[in-house]
Amino acid sequence: EDQVTQSPEALRLQEGESSSLNCSYTVSGLRGLFWYRQDPGKGPEFLFTLYSAGEEKEKERLKATLTKKESFLHITAPKPEDSATYLCAVRPDSWGKLQFGAGTQVVVTP
Amino acid sequence: EPEVTQTPSHQVTQMGQEVILRCVPISNHLYFYWYRQILGQKVEFLVSFYNNEISEKSEIFDDQFSVERPDGSNFTLKIRSTKLEDSAMYFCASSEGGGDTQYFGPGTRLTVL
Numbered sequence: 152e153d154q155v156t157q158s159p160e161a162l163r164l165q166e167g168e169s170s171s172l173n174c175s176y177t178v179s180g181l182r183g184l185f186w187y188r189q190d191p192g193k194g195p196e197f198l199f200t201l202y203s204a205g206e207e208k209e210k211e212r213l214k215a216t217l218t219k220k221e222s223f224l225h226i227t228a229p230k231p232e233d234s235a236t237y238l239c240a241v242r243p244d245s246w247g248k249l250q251f252g253a254g255t256q257v258v259v260t261p
Numbered sequence: 262e263p264e265v266t267q268t269p270s271h272q273v274t275q276m277g278q279e280v281i282l283r284c285v286p287i288s289n290h291l292y293f294y295w296y297r298q299i300l301g302q303k304v305e306f307l308v309s310f311y312n313n314e315i316s317e318k319s320e321i322f323d324d325q326f327s328v329e330r331p332d333g334s335n336f337t338l339k340i341r342s343t344k345l346e347d348s349a350m351y352f353c354a355s356s357e358g359g360g361d362t363q364y365f366g367p368g369t370r371l372t373v374l
Contacts, residue, residue: 182360194265194352194365195304238304246359247292247309248317254303 153178153243157252164259167228172255174239175221184222185249186215187238195238198224229259263287265366267353273372274343282338282369284353293336294354294363295328297321304352310336311359343373 158173176184183202187195199208201217208215212233214225224237236256240249266285274280286293295307308318310328327339336355340347350370354363 183362185362187365192350192368192370194267194367197362197364200362240304242360246316247294247311247356248306248319249294249296249304249363250306251304 153241153250155239155241155250155252157237157239157255159255160253161256162258164226164229164257166230166259166261169225169227169229171226172224172237172239172257173221174224174252176239176241177220178241178243178250180243182242182246184217185240185242186213186222186224187240189236189238189254191236198237226257229257231259231261233257234259263289265353265355265364267351267366267369269369270367271370271372273374276345276373277342280340280343280371282340282351282353282371284336284338284366285334286336286353286355287357287364288334290355290357290364292316292356292359292361292363293328293330294356295338296352296354296365297349298352298368299349307338309359316359340371343371345373347371348373 154177186198199215204219236254238254239252268283293310298304308322309316350368352368353366356363
């Protein structure tokens with residue numbers, strides 16, 4: 152059975168304190184791994200797509216990496232506006248459907 | 262920047278009533294999706310739609326649910342007879358191709374009393 156597990160469930164950071172979020176997955180095939188940011192009561196906001204092991208994508212203070220079994224989202228020198236829930240989703244070996252993890256809730260305090 | 266829009270933002274209904282949730286996908290996108298998120302739980306796939314047909318649906322998407330693209334811009338999700346457990350945030354998403362990134366709307370919060 153396809154599974155997506157994110158850790159930790161919650162993370163509290165001081166402003167400027169870098170950290171990493173983990174997304175481990177077991178799927179029959181992988182046609183993309185996606186990172187989204189979700190603010191309370193809002194829809195997921197797209198951050199990155201990764202397709203193959205070794206791939207890296209970067210945007211401002213965020214960097215996503217992918218291996219054959221997991222992905223990391225690195226947050227460098229976070230600011231309070233980076234506070235959100237970060238969702239990982241995989242597209243298994245079929246077109247379209249995304250399978251989401253439970254998310255990591257990040258709180259960055261000044 | 263193009264975005265997916267959804268209406269209404271909040272819908273309150275009585276158990277057993279029919280509701281229609283509306284979405285306007287990004288204009289050049291061809292694939293459309295509905296997901297839902299029960300409070301405190303994961304985002305769950307409901308259905309994907311392409312070329313005026315359902316291409317995939319989950320176990321959640323039973324006979325009470327239907328989708329339609331009534332015109333060139335709207336995409337709707339209908340729940341025929343709502344249950345208490347249908348209370349959730351419903352998200353519409355669209356993508357240019359089936360293998361492309363999905364962009365999500367802001368959601369409709371459905372409350373069934």
